[in-house]
Amino acid sequence: MHIAPASPFTPQLPYVYRCMVFSPDIYQDADYKHFNQPLPDKLHRAVAKRKAEYLAGRVCAASALQPLGHTHFVVHSADDRAPIWPKGIRGSITHSKGVAMAVTTDQPDVLGIGIDIEHLMTDKQESELRGQILRDDETDAFTALGQDHEKPLTLVFSAKESIYKALYGVVSAFFGFDAAKLIAHDRQHLRFILTTDLHPTLPTGTAITVHYQSTHDMVLTECVHLNTN
Structure with missing residues (x-):
């Protein structure tokens, strides 16, 4: 498989x-x-697309760790599928349709860091999935976002x-899409608040900022959780 910066x-x-960027259509286990x-044991029976995505993400992660002094480090997955980073490192991995990215610090x-790349949904997908992703009380903020962005969902x-x-x-612990409520946006940021107590340091009402940018067919979002104590 071809993987290139x-x-x-x-x-x-x-x-x-x-x-x-990578080409999952020509992936081989070799x-x-x-x-x-x-190749993780849990992926031996996975489809080629899944194996290719995992590999591309881990290649990005290994490369992103090198400037931090971790050469040839293999980022395994925990039982909850979260990446296992070296001690003292925080990072995130994402991939979507032939593009993979990793961020480390x-x-x-x-x-904690979270990044996510998504290719734009079709109008049908945005319509069908809206009820699964949005809270009822996000309607006003979502409508405002839709005035500035073609694919707000x-x-x-x-x-x-x-x-x-x-x-x-x-x-x-797992928490769903309803745990965060969109309240505002500008050209580079989305503003959310938590709608439930996720942790003693993350109570209801905690403000969360997400950076975002888009191309003609993809979006990238980024979120960092900082220790403010």
Whole structure:
């Protein structure tokens, strides 16, 4: 499989990132050995597309760790599927239709990072999935977002994925899309508040900011959870 550095985005968060394009249609299991990555046991029976996505994400992660002094590190997955980073490192991985990215940092005030790349949903998908992604009390803020962005649900979906990744390391439990409520936006940020107590340090009403940017067919969202104590 071909994996090469290329990026449609420059992340706004000031951390190490690596973005690559890959070609899942020509994936072979031997590609894992070629890129010095182990094929996880749990993926042996997975479809080629899933194996290719996982490999591309891990290649990005390994490359993003090198500037932080971790060469040849293999980012395995925990039982909950979360990446296992080196001690003192926070990071996030995402992939979508031939594009993969990883972000890493060793800054001690960072408790978690979440990034997410999504290709734009079709109008039908946005209509069908709206009830699963949006809260009823997000209607006004979502309508305002739709006046500035052609595919607002794709953007909100991606943002909530990034929020989940950024907070999960502290929360250590699943929480759904309804845990975050969109309240406002500008040209580069989406503003949310938590609607439930996720952790003693993340009570209801906690403000969450998500950075975002878009191309003609993709969006990138980024969220960082900082220790403010």
